[in-house]
Amino acid sequence: MCELLGMSANVPTDICFSFKGLRERGGRTGPHKDGWGVAFYENKGVCTFKDPQPSYESEIARLISDYPIKSKAVVAHVRQANRGRVSLENTHPFSRELWGRNWTYAHNGQLSGYADLPTERFTPVGTTDSERAFCYLLSELDKRYPNRPTSRKAAFRFVAKKTGVLRKLGVFNMLLSDGEYMLAYCTTKLHWITRRAPFGMARLSDIDVDIDFDKETTPNDVVTIIATEPLTCNEQWHKMQPGESQLFKYGEAL
Amino acid sequence: MCELLGMSANVPTDICFSFKGLRERGGRTGPHKDGWGVAFYENKGVCTFKDPQPSYESEIARLISDYPIKSKAVVAHVRQANRGRVSLENTHPFSRELWGRNWTYAHNGQLSGYADLPTERFTPVGTTDSERAFCYLLSELDKRYPNRPTSRKAAFRFVAKKTGVLRKLGVFNMLLSDGEYMLAYCTTKLHWITRRAPFGMARLSDIDVDIDFDKETTPNDVVTIIATEPLTCNEQWHKMQPGESQLFKYGEAL
Numbered sequence: 095m096c097e098l099l100g101m102s103a104n105v106p107t108d109i110c111f112s113f114k115g116l117r118e119r120g121g122r123t124g125p126h127k128d129g130w131g132v133a134f135y136e137n138k139g140v141c142t143f144k145d146p147q148p149s150y151e152s153e154i155a156r157l158i159s160d161y162p163i164k165s166k167a168v169v170a171h172v173r174q175a176n177r178g179r180v181s182l183e184n185t186h187p188f189s190r191e192l193w194g195r196n197w198t199y200a201h202n203g204q205l206s207g208y209a210d211l212p213t214e215r216f217t218p219v220g221t222t223d224s225e226r227a228f229c230y231l232l233s234e235l236d237k238r239y240p241n242r243p244t245s246r247k248a249a250f251r252f253v254a255k256k257t258g259v260l261r262k263l264g265v266f267n268m269l270l271s272d273g274e275y276m277l278a279y280c281t282t283k284l285h286w287i288t289r290r291a292p293f294g295m296a297r298l299s300d301i302d303v304d305i306d307f308d309k310e311t312t313p314n315d316v317v318t319i320i321a322t323e324p325l326t327c328n329e330q331w332h333k334m335q336p337g338e339s340q341l342f343k344y345g346e347a348l
Numbered sequence: 349m350c351e352l353l354g355m356s357a358n359v360p361t362d363i364c365f366s367f368k369g370l371r372e373r374g375g376r377t378g379p380h381k382d383g384w385g386v387a388f389y390e391n392k393g394v395c396t397f398k399d400p401q402p403s404y405e406s407e408i409a410r411l412i413s414d415y416p417i418k419s420k421a422v423v424a425h426v427r428q429a430n431r432g433r434v435s436l437e438n439t440h441p442f443s444r445e446l447w448g449r450n451w452t453y454a455h456n457g458q459l460s461g462y463a464d465l466p467t468e469r470f471t472p473v474g475t476t477d478s479e480r481a482f483c484y485l486l487s488e489l490d491k492r493y494p495n496r497p498t499s500r501k502a503a504f505r506f507v508a509k510k511t512g513v514l515r516k517l518g519v520f521n522m523l524l525s526d527g528e529y530m531l532a533y534c535t536t537k538l539h540w541i542t543r544r545a546p547f548g549m550a551r552l553s554d555i556d557v558d559i560d561f562d563k564e565t566t567p568n569d570v571v572t573i574i575a576t577e578p579l580t581c582n583e584q585w586h587k588m589q590p591g592e593s594q595l596f597k598y599g600e601a602l
Contacts, residue, residue, distance in 0.1 A: 138473050139436025141398050146390070153415050161407050182393025183450075191444060194471035196437075215469060217448035219392050 096186070096202040097126055098284065099170040100269040100320035102276040102342035106136075106164035107317050111296070111305045114159045115325040118300035119172055120149030126172035129185040130155060133198040135167040135273035140196040144185045166344060167271045171200035177208075178222035187269075188225050190216055192232055193242040195272045199228040202322055203265030203281065211259075227260050231270070247341070247348065250277050254339035261337065269320060276342040278320045280334035286320040287331045288345065299327040316345035350440070350456045351380055352538065353424040354523040354574035356530040356596035360390075360418035361571050365552070365559045368413045369579040372554035373426055374403030380426035383439040384409060387452040389421040389527035394450040398439045420598060421525045425454035431462075432476035441523075442479050444470055446486055447496040449526045453482040456576055457519030457535065465513075481514050485524070501595070501602065504531050508593035515591065523574060530596040532574045534588035540574040541585045542599065553581040570599035 099116045101109050113132065121127035130152065131144030141163075149155040149172050171186035178184040186200040201224035213229035214236065234256045235249060243249045253270060257279045260266045268279045278284055289296075291314070293307035311317075320342075324331040334340065341348045353370045355363050367386065375381035384406065385398030395417075403409040403426050425440035432438040440454040455478035467483035468490065488510045489503060497503045507524060511533045514520045522533045532538055543550075545568070547561035565571075574596075578585040588594065595602045 136400070136436035139398075139400075139439065141396070141436060143397065144393075144395050146393075154411065157408065157411050182390035182395060185393065191471060191473060194473050196473055217445060219445060219448050219450055 095176070095204065096171055096173045097124065097322040098200055098202045098267060098269050098320065100271070100276055100278065101165070101168040101317065102345050103166045103315070103317040104344040105312070105315050106166055107315065108162035108164050109168045109170070110159055110162055111298070111303070112319050112321070112325050113170060114303055115298040115300045116170060116172055116321070117149045117155050117159050120155070122150040123300040124172070126174040128175040128180045129173040130171060131185050131187050132158060132168060132170035133187045133189065134163050134165040135271070136165060138195060138273055140189065140198060140273065142187060142189060142198070144182065146180050146182050146185050167273050167276055169198045169200050169269050169271050176204045178220055181220065183220035184222045186224060188228050190232055192236060197232060197270065197272050199268065199270045201227060202267040205260065205263040205266065207263055227266070231256055246272065246275060250275050250341050253277060254279060254341070257339065267322065274343060276320070277339060278334065278342070279339045281336050283322055284320065284334040285322070285324050285331040286318055286334070286340065287329055288316065288318045288347065290316045295328070296326045297328045298325060300325070318342050318345050318347070349430070349458065350425055350427045351378065351576040352454055352456045352521060352523050352574065354525070354530055354532065355419070355422040355571065356599050357420045357569070357571040358598040359569050360420055361569065362416035362418050363422045363424070364413055364416055365550070365557070366573050366575070366579050367424060368557055369552040369554045370424060370426055370575070371403045371409050371413050374409070376404045377554040378426070380428040382429040382434045383427040384425065385439050385441050386412060386422060386424035387441045387443065388417050388419040389525070390419060392449060392527055394443065394452055394527065396441060396443060396452070398436065400434050400436050400439050421527050421530055423452045423454050423523050423525050430458045432474055435474065437474035438476045440478060442482050444486055446490060451486060451524065451526050453522065453524045455481060456521040459514065459517040459520065461517055481520070485510055500526065500529060504529050504595050507531060508533060508595070511593065521576065528597060530574070531593060532588065532596070533593045535590050537576055538574065538588040539576070539578050539585040540572055540588070540594065541583055542570065542572045542601065544570045549582070550580045551582045552579060554579070572596050572599050572601070
C-alpha cells in the first residue's frame with residue numbers, strides 16, 4: 095500500500111519534522127519504496143517534488159526534510175506500488191487545475207473495477223487506480239459546478255459524498271486540497287492531530303528525532319497533521335473511522 | 349523580461365551544466381531575480397521545481413545545478429516580473445494536462461491586450477500574461493482536436509501557427525513540451541545548439557565552469573539546448589529569427 099501525510103495550518107509552517115518521519119517509511123522503517131512526492135502550496139501556487147526512487151535514499155527528499163519550506167497546505171505520499179508500474183507518471187501526489195485553482199491529491203489503498211470510472215475532460219496520464227479516481231472526483235465536481243461555486247466548502251462536502259462510489263471499489267484513504275481546504279477521507283486507516291498552544295515536545299516514532307514545538311511556533315499557530323499511521327509516539331492522535339471524512343481549513347477541523 | 353532554457357535529448361541527460369549558467373542570471377549576472385522553475389520529464393511524467401526566490405540564492409536551485417536529474421525533455425525559466433506580482437502561482441514553467449499528457453510551457457516577453465484571450469476550460473491560476481497565453485494555446489488545441497490527434501507533430505505545428513495571434517500582442521518567445529516534442533518560438537531572442545559526436549569542450553559565459561562533453565556522453569547522444577542568450581562562450585549557437593518556430597524531438601530539429 096502507501097502512506098499519506100497532509101498538513102493544514104493557519105500560518106506558513108514547515109513540514110520538516112513530520113516529513114523526516116514519513117521519509118523513513120519509504121524504504122527503511124516501511125516498505126513504501128516505490129516513489130514519493132510532496133506538494134507545497136503558497137497561496138494559489140503549488141510546487142510538487144516527486145521522484146520514483148525510495149524517499150529514504152533520495153537526495154531531493156533529504157533536502158526537503160532539512161530545508162524549511164513554509165506552507166499552509168501540504169500533501170505528501172510514499173508509495174508501495176500495486177496498480178501501475180513504478181514511474182514518475184504514477185507517483186503521487188497528482189495535480190489538476192479546476193476553476194483557476196490547483197487541486198492536489200494522494201491516495202492510499204487499492205481499487206478494483208476502476209477502469210470504467212468516467213473522467214470526462216480529466217484524462218489520467220499514468221495507469222494507477224489512484225489517478226483515475228482523482229480524475230473521476232474532479233469530473234464529478236466539474237459536472238456539479240460547471241461554473242466556479244460560491245462556496246468551495248460545499249464543493250468539498252460534495253466530493254466527500256462522491257467518495258462513497260470509490261469506497262465500494264476497495265480501500266480508499268485520501269487527501270485532497272486546493273491550497274485552502276484539505277479533505278481527509280478514510281476507509282481503513284487515517285489519523286490526525288491538531289497542535290496549538292500550549293505546545294509541547296514531540297518525538298518521532300520512526301527515527302530518533304525530538305522537537306520542542308514551543309520554540310518553533312507563536313501562540314496563535316494552529317497546525318493539523320494527517321497521516322496514515324501516527325508519526326509521533328508521545329502524542330494522542332485522532333483515529334478516523336471507516337467512511338469518515340474530515341474537512342480542514344487553515345489548521346482547524348470544520 | 350525573463351530567460352528561457354530548454355533541452356531535448358535522445359537519451360536521459362542531466363542539465364546541470366546549462367542550469368548552472370542560467371542560475372547565475374537569476375540575480376547575479378542577470379536581473380531575473382523574481383523566481384525560477386524547471387520541469388523535468390521522465391517519459392509521460394513530469395516533476396516541476398519552482399520557487400519565487402532568486403535562483404542565485406535558492407537552496408533548491410543549488411541542488412538542481414549539482415544533482416544530475418536525467419531527462420529527455422526539460423523546460424526552465426528565470427523570471428523578471430512585468431505582468432503579475434512575484435508569487436509561486438506566477439512562476440514559470442506552467443503545466444496542464446491535455447489528452448492524457450502533461451504539457452509544460454515557459455514564456456519570455458510581454459503582451460498587451462491579453463485579458464480577452466479566450467481560454468475555455470483552461471483557467472489561469474495566476475495573473476500573468478504568460479499563463480493566459482498558455483491557456484489560450486491549449487484551448488485552441490483542444491478545439492481543433494477534441495479527441496487525441498493521431499499526429500502530435502501536426503498538433504505542435506498547429507500551435508506554432510496559433511502563436512501568430514500572440515505575436516501581434518507583443519514579445520512572445522516561448523518553449524512548449526509534452527515530454528517528447530519541444531517547440532521553440534521566437535519573436536525577438538532565442539538561440540539553440542545541437543551537440544553530437546564528436547563532442548568537445550564547452551565553457552559557460554556566466555561562471556567559470558568548463559565541461560568536456562566527450563567524457564559525459566556516448567557516441568550516439570544527441571542533445572539540443574535552447575536558451576534566450578547562448579550559455580557558452582566558445583560554441584556557435586543558432587540564432588532564431590523573428591516569427592521563426594522550431595520543433596525538436598529527442599534532440600533532433602524536425
